[in-house]
Amino acid sequence: xxxxxxxxxxxxxxxxxxxxxxxxxxxxxxEGAVVTRYAPSPTGVMHIGGLYxxxxxKKIANQTEGVFFVRIEDTDQKREIENGVSxxxxxxxxxxxxxxxxxxxxxxxxxxxxxxxxxxxxxxxQSYAKYLISEGKAYxxxxxxxxxxxxxxxxxxxxxxxxxxGKWTKCRNxxxxxxxxxxxxxxxxxxxxKSPGNEEKKIKHKDSIxxxxxxxxxxxxxxxxxxDGLPTYHFAHAIDDHLMGTTLVIRGDEWVASVPLHLQLFxxxxxxxxxxxxxxPIMKEENGAKRKLSKRKDPEAAVSFYKEEGIPKEAVYEYLxxxxxxxxxxxxxxxKDKDVSEFKLELNKMGVSGALFDMVKLLDVSKTVIxxxxxxxxxxxxxxxxxxxxxxxxxxxxxxxEYALKIFGIERGNIKPRKDIAKWSDVKDSIIYMxxxxxxxxxxxxxxxxITDKEEIKKxxxxxxDNFFDINDDKQTWFDRMKDLAEKLGYAREVKEYKxxxxxxxxxxxxxxxxxxxxxxxxxxxxxxxxxxxxxxxxNVIKRLNND
Numbered sequence: 001x002x003x004x005x006x007x008x009x010x011x012x013x014x015x016x017x018x019x020x021x022x023x024x025x026x027x028x029x030x031e032g033a034v035v036t037r038y039a040p041s042p043t044g045v046m047h048i049g050g051l052y053x054x055x056x057x058k059k060i061a062n063q064t065e066g067v068f069f070v071r072i073e074d075t076d077q078k079r080e081i082e083n084g085v086s087x088x089x090x091x092x093x094x095x096x097x098x099x100x101x102x103x104x105x106x107x108x109x110x111x112x113x114x115x116x117x118x119x120x121x122x123x124x125x126q127s128y129a130k131y132l133i134s135e136g137k138a139y140x141x142x143x144x145x146x147x148x149x150x151x152x153x154x155x156x157x158x159x160x161x162x163x164x165x166g167k168w169t170k171c172r173n174x175x176x177x178x179x180x181x182x183x184x185x186x187x188x189x190x191x192x193x194k195s196p197g198n199e200e201k202k203i204k205h206k207d208s209i210x211x212x213x214x215x216x217x218x219x220x221x222x223x224x225x226x227x228d229g230l231p232t233y234h235f236a237h238a239i240d241d242h243l244m245g246t247t248l249v250i251r252g253d254e255w256v257a258s259v260p261l262h263l264q265l266f267x268x269x270x271x272x273x274x275x276x277x278x279x280x281p282i283m284k285e286e287n288g289a290k291r292k293l294s295k296r297k298d299p300e301a302a303v304s305f306y307k308e309e310g311i312p313k314e315a316v317y318e319y320l321x322x323x324x325x326x327x328x329x330x331x332x333x334x335x336k337d338k339d340v341s342e343f344k345l346e347l348n349k350m351g352v353s354g355a356l357f358d359m360v361k362l363l364d365v366s367k368t369v370i371x372x373x374x375x376x377x378x379x380x381x382x383x384x385x386x387x388x389x390x391x392x393x394x395x396x397x398x399x400x401x402e403y404a405l406k407i408f409g410i411e412r413g414n415i416k417p418r419k420d421i422a423k424w425s426d427v428k429d430s431i432i433y434m435x436x437x438x439x440x441x442x443x444x445x446x447x448x449x450x451i452t453d454k455e456e457i458k459k460x461x462x463x464x465x466d467n468f469f470d471i472n473d474d475k476q477t478w479f480d481r482m483k484d485l486a487e488k489l490g491y492a493r494e495v496k497e498y499k500x501x502x503x504x505x506x507x508x509x510x511x512x513x514x515x516x517x518x519x520x521x522x523x524x525x526x527x528x529x530x531x532x533x534x535x536x537x538x539x540n541v542i543k544r545l546n547n548d
């Protein structure tokens with residue numbers, strides 16, 4: 001019996017690899033177009049690091065008019081969670097990262113290079129395993145768990161590297177007839193790569209992010225097909241990336257150590273490997289030290305956290321782009337109104353050490369992003385978010401959309417728009433005083449800041465209501481009336497006037513405005529008071545002034 005006959009015995013129904021080489025021809029793309037992929041395993045909640053990888057992969061593909069596809073790597077089916085695939089695809093869609101090719105919600109392929117889920121590609125992997133066996137580049141291994149434990153124990157006693165390599169490869173040189181006999185007798189086996197590598201030799205590799213790296217060659221005879229007939233991750237990814245035309249693999253830098261093995265797999269398969277770009281992980285500072293964001297310890301590690309908090313996808317995207325390229329922040333300062341898609345991401349400007357995740361910075365970015373939304377956009381976002389996460393807020397804004405739009409329109413569209421909202425979960429607290437029933441429910445003793453004498457406060461409120469309030473005033477007239485009120489009651493018309501001669505005045509116009517603001521809203525800090533008054537309307541303003 002020869003290698004080809006052994007391969008036929010093991011995989012009698014597997015097609016010749018020429019069938020798949022013809023079925024998946026080279027992609028017809030313009031020169032320089034990059035084909036990237038995001039290849040997650042549905043084994044847990046979607047991690048922000050995964051979203052980050054997908055963002056980079058899609059961005060690079062889009063910039064070059066290439067293709068971004070998603071392949072679900074589900075060969076580790078023991079760890080797969082319920083709805084794991086749908087969570088991945090929904091998260092990508094939520095953040096504007098829908099791929100050009102993938103599967104739909106029913107598992108059907110979208111694209112010509114599928115199946116895009118590895119468990120449906122079993123026949124393909126077996127064909128390539130059969131090819132390697134027939135070429136003498138792979139072989140069946142019958143080692144039991146006990147055999148492997150014995151090998152490891154002997155290696156440790158001899159103070160040698162552990163693993164299945166060199167003289168420790170018990171089944172590598174098994175006569176073909178003996179292997180065939182074992183298979184016919186029903187003995188369990190796996191398929192291993194017959195590594196051509198030498199650990200004492202070095203390979204040089206240029207990573208698109210990390211630059212030049214040197215590794216020892218891989219000499220391990222790794223498992224390529226498991227006993228259940230499914231491939232290992234290493235083998236599957238090489239075949240898939242070849243047949244799907246991947247030209248750039250963007251992945252976490254925990255895979256750097258696998259580069260020698262992966263390049264070797266492409267070599268024994270006789271195909272060109274893609275380029276690799278290994279992204280440094282997103283880190284968190286804790287007790288003065290850096291560590292990776294943890295799904296177990298850090299709520300912000302899960303993509304679902306941002307949706308639940310109501311941090312808009314545009315803000316998350318913008319922040320991740322800020323992490324990705326150090327020059328993004330300066331680009332944004334120079335291009336305040338440009339869409340983020342116009343920024344050109346450069347892999348060689350990505351950091352090689354982990355970027356620190358900064359929630360304060362993210363929320364600051366989010367405030368800026370939200371400040372650019374129109375009142376209608378704010379309403380739509382808050383409506384959809386509150387419908388799922390805050391019934392009280394949903395009821396408030398949905399009962400009277402026009403009034404809600406007026407509230408959201410306060411200080412919006414100005415040269416310096418309001419930046420008091422960082423996430424949709426902030427909204428209720430920032431607007432609730434605009435609703436009479438909620439305003440009176442929460443009415444407590446107010447903090448008036450500088451002016452605290454109750455009689456003085458009463459005098460200011462009464463004077464404003466009776467002699468200086470007119471709902472029809474334009475903003476400048478309104479402010480002039482506030483100055484007139486301040487002057488009448490012994491306060492400076494201008495802050496600078498008060499600062500120049502504080503002994504001549506009780507305070508200044510800002511102190512007067514604060515009293516009116518607190519009486520009308522219950523708060524010392526709010527968006528523009530004039531606009532609030534216009535939205536509340538004459539009757540509500542008078543009612544609140546009388547109620548103090």
